[in-house]
Amino acid sequence: MPNATDRAHPANSAEALYWLLAEHTTDIIVRAGMDGALLYVSPSCRALGYSPEDLIGRPFAPLVHPDDQARFAANNAALFSGEPIDRAGDRVIRYRAKDGQWIWLEGNPQLIRDEVGRPIEILNALRNVTERKRAELALEQAHARERRQADRMALAIDAAEVGIWEWDMVAGALVWDARMYELYGWPADEAPPSYALFEAALHPDDRERVLSERRAALAGEADFDTDFRIIARGGAIRHLRARARMVRGPDGAPVSVVGVNWDITATRTLEASLRASKTRMRNVIDNANEAIVSFDQTGLVIGWNRHAEIIFGWTAAEALGNSIAALIIPPRDHPALRERLAGFLGRSDGTILDQRLELTALRKTGEEFSIELAASAIAGQAGWEITALMHDISARRAGESALAEAEARYRLLAENASDMISLQGADGRCLYMSPSSLQMLGYPADELIGTTMLDLTPPEEHAALLHTRARLIAAPEGVPVELLTRMRRKDGSYVWVEVHARLAEIEGGRVVVAVTRDVSARVLQDAELRAARDAAEAGAAAKSDFMANMSHEIRTPLTAILGFTKLLSSRDDLEAAAATHVQRIAGASQALLSIVNDILDFSKLEAGQVEIASRPVDPAEVLRQSLLLFSPQADAKGLALRFAEGNLPDCVQIDPDRLRQVLLNLIGNAVKFTETGGVRLAAAYDDDAQQLSVRIEDTGPGLGDAEQHKLFQRFSQVDASSTRRHGGTGLGLAICKGLVEAMGGEIGVSSIPGEGSCFFFSLHAPRAAAVGRPDRDTAAATSLDGVRVLVVDDNPMNRELARAILGQMGAEVSEAADGLAAVEAAQALPYDVILLDIRMPGLDGPATLARIREEPGPNQDVPILAFSADAGLEHFAAHGFDDVVSKPLEAGALVAAVARAVHWDHEDLEVADARVA
Secondary structure, eight states, X not given: OOOTTOOOOOSSHHHHHHHHHHHHOSSXXXXXXXXXXEEEEOGGGGGGTOOHHHHTTSBSGGGBOGGGXXXXXXXXXXXXXXXXXXXXXXXXXXXXXXXXXXXXXXXXXXXEEXXXXXXXXXXXXXXXXXXXXXXXXXXXXXXXXXXXXXXXXXXXXXXXXXXXXXXXXXXXXXXXXXXXXXHHTOOTTSOXXXXXXXXXXXXXXXXXXXXXXXXXXXXXXXXXXXXXXXXXXXXXXXXXXXXXXXXXXXXXXXXXXXXXXXXXXXXXXXXXXXXXXXXXXXXXXXXXXXXXXXEETTOBEEEEOHHHHHHHOOOHHHHTTSBHHHHHSOGGGHHHXXXXXXXXXXXXXXXXXXXXXXXXXXXXXXXXXXXXXXXXXXXXXXXXXXXXXXXXXXXXXXXXXXXXXXXXXXXXXXHHOSSEEEEEOTTSOEEEEOTTHHHHHSOOXXXXXXXXXXXXXXXXXXXXXXXXXXXXXXXXXXXXXXXXXXXXXXXXXXXXXXXXXXXXXXXXXXXXXXXXXXXXXXXXXXXXXXXXXXXXXXXXXXXXXXXXXXXXXXXXXXXXXXXHHHHHHTOSSOOHHHHHHHHHHHHHHHHHHHHHHHHHHHHHHHHTOOOOOOEEEOHHHXXXXXXXXXXXXXXXXXXXXXXXXXXXXXXXXXXXXXXXXXXXXXXXXXXXXXXXXXXXXXXXXXXXXXXXXXXXXXXXXXXXXXXXXXXXXXXXXXXXXXXXXXXOOSOHHHHHHHHXXXXXXXXXXXXXXXXXXXXXXXXXXXXXXXXXXXXXXXXXXXXXXXXXXXXXXXOHHHHHHHHHHHHHTTOEEEEESSHHHHHHHHHHSOOSEEEXXXXXXXXXXXXXXXXXXXXXXXXXXXXXXXXXXXXXXXXXXXXXXXXXXEXXXXXXXXXXXXXXXXXXXXXXXXXXXXXXX
C-alpha cells in the first residue's frame, strides 16, 4: 500500500476501487507497522488539521487522550494476540487534533498477515464520531433531568451523519428524523413505518441476532449497541450501526427507546475489499505478464507463477521446493550467483532490499537466454524472503545488436560524406566532427573537437550566429534551423557554408546535430543573378521612362494637329476641296493616334503599369453606348447591330474606361471584318460568382484553328491580306487580353470558318449601390466669360490651341512656357484655374504645383489641372492635381474640365460643347 507521497494506483479494477475508497472516504484510513509507526494516512486526516506528511513515520499513541491510553493499549494487545476482534467492544478513543481539541474516533482494526500467517501490518479505518459521542453524552446527562424529551433533543445534535429515532412502546408509535428517512429510503412526505415494518427491513441473515439483542436491552441485561444490514425501500442493502437507550417509567419498566443509527456501508465494503485483497494479489501474480518467482535465503523456490512456467518451462509443481539456481542458472554461474546473493542480503539490518541486474538464464530445454531481474528481499521471522520479477530480454538484446550495427553503418556514411557532420554540446563546443572537415576547411577532425562556431566565423557574423542558436534552442526537438554564413579555412581564406542544425536527444543529453555544406559556388551564382536582375530592373525602368517620354513627345504634336484640324473644320468659309482635305487630315491623325495608343497601351501592359480604377457603373449603359458608336460604320455596310441585355444589375463595381476600351476593340473588329448580316452584343451576370460575362458575335468569315491560335498575340493578324485591306498594328486583341486579365477576368474566342466568330470575356464585377455623378461632373456654364486661365506648356502649339478653344468660350487666357515662368505668373496675378503640363524641362509639372502651393501668393488654393498624355486622375491626384486634361486635346473635354473646376451647371455645359463643335 503506497504512502502519502506515492499515489500511483494499480491498474487492476478491484485494487483501483480499494484506493478510490481509501483516498476519498471521509473515514481516516491508517496503516501502521508492527512497531506502531504510521506507514500511510489517507487525505481525510486533514479534517483533524493534519496533512498525511505530518503523521507518516510517527507513532499514533502520543496522540491518544491520557484517560484513554489504558483502553488503547488493551485493544492493541488483544489485536496482537491474534484473538478474534470484538466488534462490539468499546473502540472509541479520543485523539488530539492539531489545534489541541480532542476528537472521538471509532476504530475498525484489521491485522494484516503475510502468506505464512505472520502479522506484518495493522490496517484501521477510523470514523469521526465526535458529534455522535457528544450526542450520547448529552443523552446520558439529560437522562437524569428529563428522560424522554431531553434524550430526543440531545440526539438531534447530529443532523447530517446520524439518524435519530424514538419508539414509544406505550403508544406503539415510531418517530424518525430526516436522516432516518434517507437511510431507509423512505419518502420524506410519508409517515414512518410501524415498528413491525421497521423490523421487517432487517436483512434476513441479521434479523434473529438484532431482535435477540433488542430483547436483552429491554430486559436491562445490556445496552443496545450493534451493527446490522437492512434492505432499504427500493432494494438497496446498507450496513448500519445503532445505539439506543431505554427510557423507563417510575416502576422501572421501559416506556420508550431513543436511538441513533448511522451508515457504515463504506467501512464494511472496505473491510470486504481488504479480505479479498490477498486473493486478488495472488491472481495478479499468477496472471502477470512477467515471471514472478519467490525463494528463501537458502535458494529454495516458494513461489512460481504461470509466466515463469512459460519462459523457463518448469511447472510450479516441479519448481516449488527446488533450488532456484539449479532450475534457471547455468552451472558455471552458480558460484557468482551465491556470492551476489550473500552480498545482497548482507547489506541490510533487516528491512527491505531492492536490486536490478541482468543474467544469463537457462530454460528447461537447456537453451540459454538473457533475462532482466528486479529482486526485493523482506526479512521475516524465518529469515529472508526474496521475490524476483524477471522478463525475457532476448529480443531487446537482438535489437541492441542491430542498433549497434546500424550505428556503425551511419558512422561509415558520416565519415565518408562530402558534407561536414558535427555534434555540439549544450555549451556549443564540438563533440564530434566528420573527416570531411579536412577537405572543406583544411582542419583534421580531431583539431576541431572542443571548438565552437564562433572560433571559425568572422566577428561580423557572430550576432547572426548567436541569434540562430537561440532560435534553435527554443525550437521543438527535431525541427531544423538553417544558417548561411562564412567559415574560415585553416589557410585563412573563407568559404560560404549552409548549416542545417537540429536538436536531438543522445544518451539522456541534448546535443545539436549540424550538417554543413560548402555553397560558395551557389553564393557566387546568386550574386551574379542578383546583378543581372538589378540590370534588368534598371532596363525596365529605363524603358518605362522612355515610353513615358515617347507618349509625351508623340501626343504633343498630335494634340496640335487634331486640335487645329477641329478648329479649322468648324469654319463655314472653307472651300469644298479644302474641307475635304481637312477631313482627310483629321482621319489620318485619328488613325495615327489609334496606332500610338495601341503601342503605348501594350507597352504599359507589358510593364505592369496599367491602372484599373473601379467605380460604380451601370453596365448596360456602357455596353449600349459602346455598340451605338459603330452605328455609322454598320449603316454604311448594311449591318444590323443588336444588343441582348440579359439579367444585368443596375450597378456594378468596375473600370468603365477599360471595359469600353475592350468593347470598342472587339466590336470594331467584328464590324470591320463582317460584310453581310450583323453583329450581336450579349451580356449576362452571375450573382453567385459576382461575374459579368460579355459575348460579341458576328456573321463574318470565321476563323480556323490555325488562325485562332494567332489571336491575342502581339503584332499578330490573321493574314497579310487582312493587314493590307484593313490595316492596324496587330496589338488590339493582345491589349484586350491584357486589360481583361488585369481586371481579374478571362477572354477567348470560338469560331467556325464560314459561320462567323464569337469573342467572349468575363470580368469580376461585384454588385454596387447606384450612385449619382460626382459634384465636379455636374458643373458647367453657358460660357466661360471672365474665367481667368493660366496655360502652362513648353510647346507653343499646345498653348495656342488651348487659347483658341478657351478664347471662343470667353475665357481670359494667359500663357507660361515653363515651370519657373508659371510660378512667377502665379505669384503676380490671380487666376481661376491653371492648366499645367506634366513634362517640361527644368521644373516639371508636379514640382511647379508644389511651388505654387507652398509659396505665398494669390493662387495657393486655385484648381490646378494636369495637362498630360501619361495617365488618369488617380495617378495625378497623388501629386495634388484637381483634375486631368488628356492629350491629344479634345475641345469639349478641355472646356468641361475648366467648367468643373469653377463649379458651373452641367446643362449649360452641353451648350458650351456645341459652341466649341
